[in-house]
Amino acid sequence: MIISEITVPLLNANEPEARLVGVHVRDGQAVKKGERLFTIETTKAASEILAEEAGFVRILKVEGATITVGEMIAVISENAEELFEIKKDGLPSTPTGGKAPAGNIRITKPARALADSLGLDPGQLPTDQLITEEIIRRFAKINLDVSLPLSDRPYILVYGAGGHAKSVTEMVLQQENYAISGIVDDDLNLTGKKVLGIPVLGTRVLLPQLIAMGVKLAANGVGGILDINVRIKIFEMLESAGFSFPALVHNCAFVEPSAKVEQGVQVFANAYVGSEVILESRCMINTNAVVSHDCIIGPYSHIAPGALLAGHVHVGTRTLVGMGVTTTIGMRIGDWVRIGNGAILLADVPDRTIIQAGRFWTGKAGQA
Numbered sequence: 001m002i003i004s005e006i007t008v009p010l011l012n013a014n015e016p017e018a019r020l021v022g023v024h025v026r027d028g029q030a031v032k033k034g035e036r037l038f039t040i041e042t043t044k045a046a047s048e049i050l051a052e053e054a055g056f057v058r059i060l061k062v063e064g065a066t067i068t069v070g071e072m073i074a075v076i077s078e079n080a081e082e083l084f085e086i087k088k089d090g091l092p093s094t095p096t097g098g099k100a101p102a103g104n105i106r107i108t109k110p111a112r113a114l115a116d117s118l119g120l121d122p123g124q125l126p127t128d129q130l131i132t133e134e135i136i137r138r139f140a141k142i143n144l145d146v147s148l149p150l151s152d153r154p155y156i157l158v159y160g161a162g163g164h165a166k167s168v169t170e171m172v173l174q175q176e177n178y179a180i181s182g183i184v185d186d187d188l189n190l191t192g193k194k195v196l197g198i199p200v201l202g203t204r205v206l207l208p209q210l211i212a213m214g215v216k217l218a219a220n221g222v223g224g225i226l227d228i229n230v231r232i233k234i235f236e237m238l239e240s241a242g243f244s245f246p247a248l249v250h251n252c253a254f255v256e257p258s259a260k261v262e263q264g265v266q267v268f269a270n271a272y273v274g275s276e277v278i279l280e281s282r283c284m285i286n287t288n289a290v291v292s293h294d295c296i297i298g299p300y301s302h303i304a305p306g307a308l309l310a311g312h313v314h315v316g317t318r319t320l321v322g323m324g325v326t327t328t329i330g331m332r333i334g335d336w337v338r339i340g341n342g343a344i345l346l347a348d349v350p351d352r353t354i355i356q357a358g359r360f361w362t363g364k365a366g367q368a
Contacts, residue, residue, distance in 0.1 A: 002108075004053040004076040010069045011042050016227065017338060017354060018042045020065045020073065027059045031076065038073055042354075051076060066336075066352065068227040107131040125204075135188075146201050148213060151179035156217040157210060157243065159234055161185040161195045165221025167268060169196050171250045172219060178246075181215045207241040218243035220264070220282075225302070228318055232300055235264065235282055245282065253285075256293075274311070298335070322357065 008018055022039030025031055031051045038049040051057070055076040061067055107115070107125070114136045115125075125131050148155060156178040158169050165183065172178055173196075182201040185191075190200045201210075218238045224231030235245070245264035249255055255273040264282035267273060271285045274293035279285065283297045287305040291297060295309050298317035303309065308326045315321060316335035323341040333339070333349045340357030347363030355361050 002075050002077050003055055004051070005072055006037065006049060006052070006057075006074040006076065008040065008067050008069050008071050008073060009047070009049070011040075011047055016069045016225075017066055018069075020061050020063055020067055021046065023059065023063045025057055025059070027057070029057055031055065031057050040067070049073065055079075068229065070227060071229075108133070111136050146182070146206060146209060146213070148181050148215070149179055153177065153179045154217055155179050155181040155215040156219055156246070157181050157215050158183045158198065158219050158221050159185070159238060160221030161187065161190050161200055162221070162223075164223030166196055168219050168221045168248065168266065169198060171248050171266070171268065174251045175248070178217065181210060181213075183221075184210075204237065204241075207238070207243075211242045216242070216244060217246055219248060219266075220245065223284075223302075225304075225320070228300060228302065228320060232318070235300075247279075268305075280317075304341070316351065 011018065018040040020038060021041045024036050024038065031037065031054065033051055033054045035051045036048050037051055037057065040047055040049060053076050055078055058075045058077065060075070061073050067073065108131065111131050111133045114133050156172060158165055158172065158180060161183050169180065172180055180198050182199050183195055184202065184204060184206055185200055186203045188203060191202045193200050220231060220234050220238070222231050222234045247261045247263060247265045249261065249267040250269045250271070252269040253267045253271045253273070255261060255267060256275045256277070258275045259273045259277040259279065261267070261279045262281040265279045265284070267285045268287045270288045272290045273279065273285060274291060274295065276294050277291050278296045280297060280299045282300050284302045285291055285297070286303060289303045289305060289307045291303060291309050292311040292313070294312045296314045297303060298315055298319065300317055301315050301319040301321070303315070303321045304323040306324045307321050309321070310327050310329040312330040313327050314332045316333060316337065318335060319333055319337040320339060321333065322339050322343065325339050325341070325343050325345065327345045331345060331348050333345070334351035334353065336352045337349050339345070339349070339355045340359070342358045343355050343361060345361045347361060349355065349361060
């Protein structure tokens, strides 16, 4: 069985990512408790990651990889023949025999056998935790007798029950364009409860049934502020289930008529989107952010509360522009960039750059 999951610790509150600069053990090696496994590095410091338990290590990331806080680097099992599969970055998967789990699912052999016996599709299970027999049993007990509220408006599902999901739910309710069919969240303890008066119907196991009942639209209520990949995976999972994503604009936001807002975009209260701005699919413009004329915001990127983008700024894909960030006119911010709160940008930002909070960015080494 798995006895320890090795994840990326938070070394600096303003840096949700680190680089794996050293791998000190071999895949499958027996390790002792306290043995040095990895070295990770941020713009501020380097840190060693030690084994929390004795056992056999399964390495999930390659040296040089960029990894996010909370992301798994390795697992430690009791024996070398651990019977589950984890997809690895650039490394071969361990063969388990039989049908392979879907996507990045991590499931024990007994849990997989139980899921197969119950006819439960592993692709409906969450990918952010190790799936055990107990989790399979709990999923199987979910009441699938879901009913929808009576409405002549299109139904929309809200995925997630946390803080961001509450903001999304409020926005949908105020627009009055859709009827919320309910909330889906993978926390089994929330099933049957309500969030802002909207029932939590169950987990992602319900998605095929909701599609069959005519719920074709979904709103992603997962913010992914520390790890944008989480938000992206939710979009991809909902899309593969058959859902599409309308653009959602808060009643108190202002979007100029000439701006283009693509599918899945979310624009929150008091945000301003200027003339001929292009908001590409599934990006997010958060509360009080200003996106001035002729800007382009790439897919999945997040302009955080209070950010001020001057005209003709181009933000790439999957980038976070933090709270209160300001920019000069006409600059380009690349793909997979992370910009800390309050930073001032005076020059273009290359792909995958991390800029600490409150810094002046001039494009020169040592300035971020």
